[in-house]
Amino acid sequence: LRDGDSPLCIGRFTDRSSISLTASNKLVFRSKVVSRYHAEIWSNDGKFYIKDTKSSTGTFLNHLRLSPADTESKPHQLKHGDIVQLGVDY
DSSP states (O other): OOTTSOOEEEEEOOTTOSOOTTOTTEEEEOOTTSOTTOEEEEEETTEEEEEEBSOSSOEEETTEESSOTTOBOOOEEEOTTOOEEEOOOO
16 A cells, blocks of 8 residues: 555445455455445555544544444544454444
């Protein structure tokens, strides 16, 4: 992932999903706690960022939820050693 590249789109794979397993800018999981369009990661000025894209179960950075359910978060810078978690199991 380099500056100017399309964001890495993270989501859940489903048979009806438009997220393809072979697309280079997609990262898909077969997990019920990951939304179909869950989060994005991108690079800008040599720094990496993540945002939640209105997931229902949340994106967490160092155990802190980025935004409420079904709400897009603001971008958060990723740093070496950060812990990213997708979704919570209810």
